[in-house]
Amino acid sequence: MPTLADVGRLAGVSRGTVSNVFNHPDLVRADVRQRVEAAARQLGYDGPDPRGRVLRDGKFNAIGFMPPGAYAIADVIRSPYMRELVLGVSIACDEAGATLGLINGTDETRTSAIREALVDGFILGHSADIDLITSAQRRRLPFVILESEAGPNVNSIRIDGRSGALAAVRHLAALGHRRFAILSIRRTSGPPIIHIPGRGKGAISAGFQLDHERLLGFAQGLAEVGLSINDVPIIETTPGEPSAGAVVLDRVPEATAILTMSDWQAITVLDEAIRRGINIPEQLSVVGFDGTAESARTTPPLTTVAQDIARKGRLAADMVFANAAPKQIIMPVELVVRGSTARPRR
């Protein structure tokens, strides 16, 4: 491949002038410019190689999105939540004229993927993994962590999960519900983990990582009507687990209301209820979490704790582009009451 120098040689000018022809044409006299352009054409030179520029300038004109934990980048497109998040990021990229890189990384390669990503900054999907954060900091590029606090020196954005969870419980409690089940998120891979108080499995204690906050909200709401979260069955399922609904209906048939941590989980409950002939909301109330577009289209439409997901993505990308002093943003959530919740049957 020809280089700047080759073109310069043919046109009888220096490398610097050829560079200017492509990057600052106004600095070059018209006749010289034309000579250089002719030489470039003759050699099939199509402009400066970006690799050289990247080394010299250190800029990639790209930001990276690294999906959370066990997500492949295909899952970013598949998951309604991730997709909406990335939509927000991509809007910011469009405005900035930057490329959006979806960074690939398995559990083992994630830290090296961060070390090597060809980006000017990045967004880490929901991830409390301290190694990743350390890696990110070492890279000395602007980055933002989503749904995970990492101290005052790290950009982070998360929703006010506690308030959202509290609002969900209050809504159900006000309707008269007293028998609950909780679908929580399992952060390691594997089958659903079942915590059923007083049935040999022992009460839950802690270790719910990221989702702790939502549990706190649930606990507070339950306490307000005299219940303890320690007496509520909790089932943890991985984010994409399709059997979540079936497991909760099997294991906690007496519940009149199911609290979840994602619309996806709630939708599995809806689907399974239809399969079993359980009417929602007459026989069972279900509350989702996130307010994805999907949640409005289910039958019945889902009552859910909505957040502005796309806006979160936008804000994250804007923080990366701004590259300013670290900020921690907590975004509000809003309980959207739709058709999946009602008074419990007498």
Place this chain on the structure above:
Amino acid sequence: MPTLADVGRLAGVSRGTVSNVFNHPDLVRADVRQRVEAAARQLGYDGPDPRGRVLRDGKFNAIGFMPPGAYAIADVIRSPYMRELVLGVSIACDEAGATLGLINGTDETRTSAIREALVDGFILGHSADIDLITSAQRRRLPFVILESEAGPNVNSIRIDGRSGALAAVRHLAALGHRRFAILSIRRTSGPPIIHIPGRGKGAISAGFQLDHERLLGFAQGLAEVGLSINDVPIIETTPGEPSAGAVVLDRVPEATAILTMSDWQAITVLDEAIRRGINIPEQLSVVGFDGTAESARTTPPLTTVAQDIARKGRLAADMVFANAAPKQIIMPVELVVRGSTARPRR
């Protein structure tokens, strides 16, 4: 920022050895390795800077997706069709461990975006733009064009649009339809263009660019029942035009069947029909194109010419990764008959 050389100096070894410690640790004696690692830690050196590697090796470990014409990268996430396509691409990237770059480019910056994209190859969304193709060829990287032929030296993948269109017309004709309208795609921006034979607007002639093939299929099917496409009203709307349905219902109220070039267009017809109290399929049959996931979920579910969109994306990415001799692939389509078509009312 410290470099390989700094670490080498501190550890008392050469650059090459430090590089080996990070890239080929097995080649380095254990005690030396530890000394180097200690030095790196002390200096806060976190591994070789990818910029240097990129210049040296010329590899980015990434492929780029450049959306068609007037699409911003956010539209790639928004459009069900593009999203499914990119899903296929992302699956291939996951397997290859590569980053997927969504390349940003307005009409003016698209060629330079291609020239500068930090990727090892790319996929050009539907685009017949000759300049873009020339740009892509100059880059001398593997690339694939979607839904656009560019000769035997260029990788391309497209569906057999003509057969699909033919199948759609035959289906409707077999049901007894004889009064058609066609929703075609306008490839420039602007309001719908309306071609209504014998009403002053003149019959259509040509210039339907990319969509010509589907029109050929429609024409053939119409000819089989003694009709000429020159007598069928054709309305061209831009890909995201929300009024497509309204325009066709306004301008061709006598049609009993509407042929479209995308599920999106068909869905606008469905929506507008509901608004006007027109029953589908009893009063009006509608056929979509593409078979997006959405098309199965409308009310009624859409009869559509389905293609395997995700597979197309996968194939495209695989061709880029393979970097083999240019191929032109034509993918089959399949008419999926669902609820939006029926016999016309007597």
Place this chain on the structure above:
DNA sequence: GAAAAAACTTGGAGCGCTCCAAAAAATTGT
């Protein structure tokens, strides 16, 4: 214990570019 073999380390070359201060050329003013 010396020679042969194996294991490890070195440093030069080169990847292609852009910035910048200084030099050269062209233009302006008197």
Place this chain on the structure above:
DNA sequence: ACAATTTTTTGGAGCGCTCCAAGTTTTTTC
């Protein structure tokens, strides 16, 4: 016509890395 000014062009420096052939050290073999 020459000095002063403005416009253009130059080429050195340096970005950080990896490969590789050659050199050095260590281990093995007899």
